[in-house]
Amino acid sequence: MPFSQGEYYARQSLFLESISDDSLVLISTNPVSTRSNDTHYRFRANSYILYLCGWSDPNAVWMASKDNGEWVTSLFVQPRDTKAEIWEGRRVGVEGAISNWPINEAYSIEDLDKIVKSKLVSKNSVFSIPGMNEDLDHCISESHNEISDPRKILDKMRMIKSSREIELMLESANLASSAHIDAMKKTHSGIGEWEIQSTIEGHFMKHKSQWSYPSIVGGGENATILHYNTNGSIINDGELVLVDAGCEINGYASDITRTWPVNGKFTEPQREIYELVLKAEIAGIEACQVGASWVSIHAATSEVLAKGLIELGILNCSLEEAIGDPIEFNGEYRNFFMHGTGHLLGLDVHDVGGGRQGDDEKGPTLQSGMVLTVEPGLYFGGWRADIEVPERYSGIGIRIEDDILVTDDGPIVLSANCPKSIVDIESIVGTGV
Numbered sequence: 001m002p003f004s005q006g007e008y009y010a011r012q013s014l015f016l017e018s019i020s021d022d023s024l025v026l027i028s029t030n031p032v033s034t035r036s037n038d039t040h041y042r043f044r045a046n047s048y049i050l051y052l053c054g055w056s057d058p059n060a061v062w063m064a065s066k067d068n069g070e071w072v073t074s075l076f077v078q079p080r081d082t083k084a085e086i087w088e089g090r091r092v093g094v095e096g097a098i099s100n101w102p103i104n105e106a107y108s109i110e111d112l113d114k115i116v117k118s119k120l121v122s123k124n125s126v127f128s129i130p131g132m133n134e135d136l137d138h139c140i141s142e143s144h145n146e147i148s149d150p151r152k153i154l155d156k157m158r159m160i161k162s163s164r165e166i167e168l169m170l171e172s173a174n175l176a177s178s179a180h181i182d183a184m185k186k187t188h189s190g191i192g193e194w195e196i197q198s199t200i201e202g203h204f205m206k207h208k209s210q211w212s213y214p215s216i217v218g219g220g221e222n223a224t225i226l227h228y229n230t231n232g233s234i235i236n237d238g239e240l241v242l243v244d245a246g247c248e249i250n251g252y253a254s255d256i257t258r259t260w261p262v263n264g265k266f267t268e269p270q271r272e273i274y275e276l277v278l279k280a281e282i283a284g285i286e287a288c289q290v291g292a293s294w295v296s297i298h299a300a301t302s303e304v305l306a307k308g309l310i311e312l313g314i315l316n317c318s319l320e321e322a323i324g325d326p327i328e329f330n331g332e333y334r335n336f337f338m339h340g341t342g343h344l345l346g347l348d349v350h351d352v353g354g355g356r357q358g359d360d361e362k363g364p365t366l367q368s369g370m371v372l373t374v375e376p377g378l379y380f381g382g383w384r385a386d387i388e389v390p391e392r393y394s395g396i397g398i399r400i401e402d403d404i405l406v407t408d409d410g411p412i413v414l415s416a417n418c419p420k421s422i423v424d425i426e427s428i429v430g431t432g433v
């Protein structure tokens with residue numbers, strides 16, 4: 001298991017200390033998802049059950065109940081069953097779960113209904129995430145207990161990474177960095193986007209990892225589509241390719257974006273935009289300081305981009321008009337940088353607890369141990385009907401994204417092994433064709 005039993009038990013205790021004694025906690029893993037007919041997507045456990053006890057197999061529920069003055073934690077798991085195991089794979093089973101997982105008791109998932117119903121009789125409230133397990137949701141709603149969302153507490157805990165979590169995230173960032181380098185080396189004019197994708201994802205698989213979100217490989221104008229992932233076009237000489245790809249290690253995600261010229265040499269207009277985005281990214285990273293507000297990172301990247309767009313003659317307005325409202329970020333620069341500057345990163349690629357959906361519209365205050373991305377970009381889609389895109393920059397889409405650990409001594413770039421200066425990129429692209 002990726003963490004010591006002590007670390008899992010400490011997480012469980014911290015969570016259980018903050019809820020009332022008469023609560024029952026039931027945290028189910030994700031349902032298995034059908035791809036088509038009788039074929040399923042590869043199962044990926046729910047991040048909350050991974051976080052609390054490291055259980056990664058399907059059809060399981062983590063339960064906590066205070067009985068006789070002590071919190072008792074249990075897992076409901078698929079029981080050993082030779083016939084099922086011949087088809088689906090070996091199971092840990094009830095005995096295996098008790099012996100090797102950080103829990104006090106284990107039961108067969110087949111007894112979920114019966115045991116949960118009997119526990120619910122003596123409880124007043126239930127902590128559960130709805131929509132994960134139909135049987136469980138049904139059982140809880142029938143009991144008429146008050147239902148609370150455990151995520152409010154768990155998300156705050158997941159926001160701050162332990163030293164072991166940081167080790168895993170650095171490992172994940174290093175693997176994604178080496179995949180990007182591998183892809184840069186193998187890039188040439190006329191390459192298919194899918195070929196770059198296969199180099200990146202092949203690199204993950206070769207190292208026993210997998211993508212943490214579908215890889216984006218956008219050449220030319222495709223780089224101006226933010227969530228492009230068709231990856232089905234040829235990239236021509238003179239065009240850039242934007243690659244947004246990351247992997248996961250023991251569930252922990254990396255998320256890196258690099259943009260490079262397929263022929264290994266930036267054109268003058270590409271260079272102008274690249275240098276501006278890089279300058280904004282570095283300003284965003286520098287803003288990742290303990291005590292800073294979430295919006296201040298976006299303010300830092302936006303100011304650099306707005307100024308630069310004016311200097312390049314792309315925007316013809318004052319800096320105030322270019323930036324717009326300092327909280328709403330509605331200035332003219334939004335025509336070319338239309339997304340946020342980053343998100344928290346962890347067991348989920350868009351990890352919990354971040355952004356501006358919190359209690360405070362300024363978002364969370366940065367604390368030591370948070371990991372987040374900084375990823376400004378500029379996009380000049382010549383295909384756009386809503387605005388006039390300057391001819392000189394038409395077809396350019398550039399994003400640069402790194403994974404940042406916030407510490408008391410300032411930001412640490414976990415993805416620092418992934419090259420991003422023009423000099424470094426030009427010296428690597430095409431050297432391994």
Ligand SMILES: [Mn+2]
Binds near residue numbers: 255343373375401
């Ligand atoms: Mn990202």
